[in-house]
Amino acid sequence: MAALAREHSVSRGAIRTAVVNLLPEYTATDPGAPVPELPVVLDMPGKVADFLRAAELEPVERVTLDQGMTVRRGQGYTLRVSTAPAVHRQLLDRCQPLDGGQGTPTVPAQGKARREYENRVSALIPTGP
Incomplete structure (x- = not known):
């Protein structure tokens, strides 16, 4: 131009x-x-990614996880996920059982991983109505 x-x-x-x-x-x-919402790149803790891979997900959520890039971190890993903020919120909602409750046993490391992901999602994305 x-x-x-x-x-x-x-x-x-x-x-x-x-x-x-x-x-x-x-x-x-x-x-x-x-x-349209632009994609946001967030690091998802491996414990959250493992839980979500075993869960029943919507097709867009499954594709998002499949396209994530694995980054090794010491003994574990993080999954670098690039997707719309709404999909990050959906994934976060799906991993609520990691905090325990409803007869689900609580694993402290998984709960901490979910809270880390929640903090990353809330820091970048204003919560909707």
Whole structure:
């Protein structure tokens, strides 16, 4: 765009306006349409990832876990997951049993791992309504 502006001795804004006028099908038609959420990269503790892999997940959640990148950390690992904030919240909701309750035995390390993931999700993503 800058090269076109220099070549024709006009501003970049003029080039942008001309492109919008010539190609209206590539501009947003509904100004009130929701903006899609951009992916957020978070490190998920391995204990949480292992639990979620054994759980029944929605297809988008399963794909998210499958596409995560494993990063070795000492004895364990973390899974670097890149997905929309809403999917991070869904995954966090699915691993609630790691905190125990409802007749589920509590494993302190798993509960701590879930809380770490919860802290990462809450720090980057404002909670919804």
